[in-house]
Each structure stands twice: as C-alpha cells, then as structure tokens.
Amino acid sequence: MSVGEVCNREVIIIDKDGSIREAAGLMRKYHVGDVVIVEEKNKKRFPVGILTDRDIVLELIALDVDINAVTVGDVMSFELITAREEDDVMETIKRMRHKGVRRIPVVNDQGSLEGILAVDDLIDLLAKQLTDLAGLVMGGTAAGRRKMPVTLSTQRHASC
Template sequence: MPIGELCNREVVFARRTTTIVEAAQLMRRYHVGDLVVVDEVGGRRIPVGMLTDRDIVVEIIAKSLPVEGVTAGELMRPRLVSVPETAGVVATIQLMRAHGVRRIPVVDPEGGLAGIVSVDDLLDLLAEELTELAKVAPRGQASETRTRGD
C-alpha cells in the first residue's frame, strides 16, 4: 500500500515566520503535537522543517527563555525527513526508524506537502492487518472440517 493512501491529508502547518505562541495556539486549536513548517513556492507548500510541542518545551520553556519574537523557523528541526506518496508502508517505517522520527511529512512528486503520517497511524494499520491475519487459521480449520467431514 502506498503511504499516500494512509496519510492524513489535513496537515496543520506553520510558516517560518509563525511565532512560537501562534504555533502553540495552532497545536492547541487542532489538537496536534506537531506542525510542518513550510515555505510557499509557486503556490505550493514545500515542507522545510518540523516543530513539535516537545521542541517548544525543551528549548524554550525548560530553559526559562522568553517566547516573544521566537519563530517556528528559528526553533524547527532543520533536517527534515519526508517520504514520497508512492513509498510503501515498510519503506516508510524503515525511514522513520533510521531517522528516529515519530511523524513524517508525505510529499507529492513536486515536493509539495501532501500529508503526514505518524507512528500511531502505522500502528493502527498494522493492528488491523494482524487481526485479519489471526482470523486465517481458525477459518482454515473450519474449511478443512467441512471439506473432509471429520
């Protein structure tokens, strides 16, 4: 299954100039723990970084730094890892594991923001798949019993 079929297409995003207070308000309003930071290029949103609630807490709040004037662009993680819509689930999991990320933006062929996928999304999918797989053995036994009449 291509990750583009699984990802959440409604992504909460910020621009580099979004203040940390505005970013926190977006997270609160939309009940998310992260924002994809984007640049607008030719009418497309191009992901350039990620900003998490943890980034705000660890880098600003825990250090008792003032939040005024701090922007998403200054605080975001600049080494963005993204995945193309066409990537498979296993390849996406491997990429997330290799880079130690729990959320990953999904990009279209032109590099525009198409969605986001999280570890929780993947766990839900895998749980459904394992549940279906667990049903195979009992059904096979029932079929064999019907066929052989034992």
Template sequence: MSIGEFCNREVVFATREMNLPEAAKLMREYHVGDLVIVDELDSQRVPVGIITDRDMVVGVIAQSLDVNEFCVGDIMGPQLVSVQEQEGVFETIRLMRTNGIRRVLVVNEEKGLVGIVSADDILDLLAEEMNELAKVAPREQQREAKTRVFLHSQNIGS
C-alpha cells in the same frame, strides 16, 4: 499499500514567521502536537521543517527564554525528512528508524506537501492488519469442518 494512500492529509501548518504563542494556539485549536512549516512556492506548500510541542518546551520554555522573541523558523529542526507518496509502509518505517524520528512528511514528486504519518499511525495500521490475519485460522477450521460434513454426507472418504 503506498504511504500516500495511508497518510493523514489534514496537516496543520505554519510559515517560518509565525511566533511561538501563535503556534501553540494553533496546536491547541487543532489538538495536534506538531506543525509542519511550509514555504509557499508556485501555489504549492513546500515543507521546510517541522516543530513539535516538545521542541517549544525543551528548546525555549525549559530554558526560561521569552517565547515572544521566537518564531517557529528559529526552533524548527535543521534537517527535514520526507518520503515520496508512492513509497511503501515498510520503506517509511525503515526511514523513520534510520533517522530516529516518529513523524515523517509525505510529499509529491514536486516536493509539495501531501500529508504526514506518525509511528502511532503505522502501529494502528499494523495492529488492524494483524487482527485481520488472526481471523484466518478460525475461518480455515470452519471451512475444513464444513468440507468434512459435506464429504461425509456424500459417503466420500468413509
């Protein structure tokens, strides 16, 4: 499965110029802990950064700085990590581990924003797959039991 098939495509985004109180209200309105910062280029949203609620708290509020003096562009991370939408889940996990991040942006070939995926999203996917795999053994036992009953009724293998 490609990460593009699985990622969350309902991304809440902002531009670099949005002030922190507006960003916090946007996070609250959409019940998210992060905003993707984009530039509008050729009618396409190109991600340039990401900020989290933690970035605001640790970077500004905990230092008793005036939140009204900052824009999201001031506190977004200096390095943006993204993955192409056709990449696999395993490759995305490896990228997240290598970079020590819990969220990664998913982009198309033109670097346009496609979606976002978090470590929690991937854990949910893997848990669902493991649950399905756990159902294999009991079904195999049922199939074998039915086969034995059929063979016994046909006097085969007696």
C-alpha cells in the same frame, strides 16, 4: 503498500514567521503533536521544517527561553526528512527509525506537501492488520467453516 495510501492528508501548517504560541494553539486545537512549516511558491506549499510539542517543551520551556522572542522558523527542525507518496511504507518506517523521527511530511513528485505520516497512524494500521490476521487464525472464514465439515462427513460416509 505506499506511503500515499496510508498518510494523513490533513496537515496542520504554519509559516516561518508564526509565533510559538500560535503553533502551540494549532496543536491544541487540532489535537496534533506537530506543525509543518511551509513556504508557498506558485500556490503550492513546500515543507521546510517541522515543530513538535516536544521541541517546544525541551528546547524552549525547559531552557526558560522567552517564547515571544523567537519564531517558529527560529526553532523548527532544519534537517527535514520527507517521504514521497510512492515510497514503500516499510522502507519509510526504517528511515524514520534510523533518523529518530516520529512524524514525516509526505510530498509529491514536485516536492509540495501532500500529507504526513506519523508513528501513531502506523500503529493503528498495523493493529488493524494484526486483528485481521488473528481473525484468520482464530476462526478462519465463514465459508471455510461451512465447507470443511460437509467435505469431511461425506468422505467418512463414503469409506464406511
């Protein structure tokens, strides 16, 4: 399965000059834990950083930094890890674990932003797959349940 098949296409973005208050407001409004910082070139958005709610709390509030004195561009993650739409989901999960990131912007072949892949989305996907698998173990398919007793009862009668 590819990253492009499962990523969220609704990405909350902000530019480098945005304020921390604006970024936090976007996170609250859209119920997300991050904003992707983008630069626009030729009407395409290219991700250059990411800012999370955790970054705001640990790097600004906990250190008593005046949030009016810094911009999103000052505190965003500069070592941005991205995934391409055609990347394999399992390989991307391994990269995310190795780098210690919970969210990863998804880009197309030209490097412009297409979506975001978050651990929460992956957990939802895996939970659905496990539910389907459990359904197979617990009850099989309706067609399988109908066929099996008929076949077994026919074989028993034939041998009597």
